Amino acid sequence: MTTIQHIQEAAIQPLEQAKSLPFAAYTDPAVLSAEIEHIFLKDWVFVCMEGEVREPGDYFAMTLASEPIMVMRSDDGELRALSNTCRHRGTVILDEGAGQVDRYITCPYHAWAYTKEGALKAIPYNKLIAVDRSEHQLVKYAVGIWNGLVFVNLDRNATPLSGRLAGINKYLQLMQPGTFDQHSPGETEVWQTNWKLAMENAMESYHLFKVHENTLETYSPTRDAYYIAGSSEWTLTGGATKRKRGLIEKIFGGSHNELYDHYVLVSLPPSFVGIISYGSFGWLSAHPIDANTTQVRSGTTYTDRGLDENDETSEFTKAFFQEDKDMCERVQTGMSSKLSKGGKLVDMERVVVDFHQFLGTRLGDLPQTALFEDEAAALWKNAT
Ligand code: FES
Numbered sequence: 529m530t531t532i533q534h535i536q537e538a539a540i541q542p543l544e545q546a547k548s549l550p551f552a553a554y555t556d557p558a559v560l561s562a563e564i565e566h567i568f569l570k571d572w573v574f575v576c577m578e579g580e581v582r583e584p585g586d587y588f589a590m591t592l593a594s595e596p597i598m599v600m601r602s603d604d605g606e607l608r609a610l611s612n613t614c615r616h617r618g619t620v621i622l623d624e625g626a627g628q629v630d631r632y633i634t635c636p637y638h639a640w641a642y643t644k645e646g647a648l649k650a651i652p653y654n655k656l657i658a659v660d661r662s663e664h665q666l667v668k669y670a671v672g673i674w675n676g677l678v679f680v681n682l683d684r685n686a687t688p689l690s691g692r693l694a695g696i697n698k699y700l701q702l703m704q705p706g707t708f709d710q711h712s713p714g715e716t717e718v719w720q721t722n723w724k725l726a727m728e729n730a731m732e733s734y735h736l737f738k739v740h741e742n743t744l745e746t747y748s749p750t751r752d753a754y755y756i757a758g759s760s761e762w763t764l765t766g767g768a769t770k771r772k773r774g775l776i777e778k779i780f781g782g783s784h785n786e787l788y789d790h791y792v793l794v795s796l797p798p799s800f801v802g803i804i805s806y807g808s809f810g811w812l813s814a815h816p817i818d819a820n821t822t823q824v825r826s827g828t829t830y831t832d833r834g835l836d837e838n839d840e841t842s843e844f845t846k847a848f849f850q851e852d853k854d855m856c857e858r859v860q861t862g863m864s865s866k867l868s869k870g871g872k873l874v875d876m877e878r879v880v881v882d883f884h885q886f887l888g889t890r891l892g893d894l895p896q897t898a899l900f901e902d903e904a905a906a907l908w909k910n911a912t
């Protein structure tokens with residue numbers, strides 16, 4: 529059996545039988561190639577926060593599945609996803625990260641210039657050679673926005689993002705992440721770990737009491753974490769937080785729903801995990817560089833009625849990120865073992881089982897799993 533067949537076999541197991549994936553799933557370059565082909569080139573992938581691309585000319589550029597791409601706000605206010613490789617000889621046009629262009633997107637090599645919509649506008653020093661401008665537009669991709677977060681799909685036949693996230697919004701009415709109009713980009717780091725380990729670690733709350741004993745556990749303890757709802761497509765988990773006095777009143781006014789003292793953790797495979805609590809939506813995004821190396825980015829959207837972006841907050845975040853990085857790299861070292869293997873996933877790792885089923889649907893032909901709702905789902909759905 530190939531590693532991919534092993535992954536499928538693991539993914540098909542019901543929760544009670546679910547196990548860790550074979551270690552080779554986290555080290556084998558053939559698995560990563562299949563993931564790029566069937567997941568990162570086919571599915572909706574988180575790219576940036578809408579606040580980073582608010583004004584005409586604002587862009588965010590990154591490499592997605594080896595494809596240099598940009599998300600660009602044009603003068604008509606539309607957000608577009610375009611290829612970031614020049615149609616002349618393929619140079620990467622814009623530097624990675626957030627930035628701004630003035631009138632045109634100009635290639636640094638021979639200065640071919642494109643409009644913010646991706647149309648070829650100007651070709652310097654060309655009199656004799658006919659260049660059909662319509663044949664030389666920047667390649668376009670599907671773009672979608674969900675609660676102030678921008679997603680791109682590189683597949684020509686992409687179906688809308690809203691369908692991909694169908695059903696999720698009704699659990700999030702109370703927290704209103706769509707109203708968080710402030711943003712702060714966090715860090716971009718390189719972790720020596722497979723992208724799936726970074727994702728699995730970000731989505732489960734089982735490890736908080738041990739890995740984050742002096743950080744996250746003091747705020748959102750493992751024992752108070754619970755599953756809300758999920759499937760192979762997305763998962764919501766939650767947990768009680770140790771209430772920050774005064775903050776709830778500041779953010780939500782007079783109404784004191786008990787659930788305001790909880791967080792919701794949103795897992796959107798392949799590459800987004802975010803936590804919504806007290807008027808902020810902090811996120812982590814994991815992109816494979818190679819089978820053993822992952823680019824991890826973080827950031828936050830928030831409402832200025834809530835979160836104060838003070839040093840204490842960012843020091844706290846830095847501290848638990850370092851704890852996660854160290855643990856993910858340590859697990860990756862374990863993945864090189866050929867003689868040992870992983871074991872059972874426990875109740876608190878149901879979200880990891882969902883993620884494995886996501887992998888099984890994309891890498892094989894397993895059908896999407898049906899939405900499972902745990903007891904807390906009713907509370908969240910009826911919270912408003
Ligand atoms: S490669 Fe871009 S202008 Fe020549």
Ligand SMILES: [Fe+2]
Nearest residue numbers: 729730739852
């Ligand atoms: Fe963690």
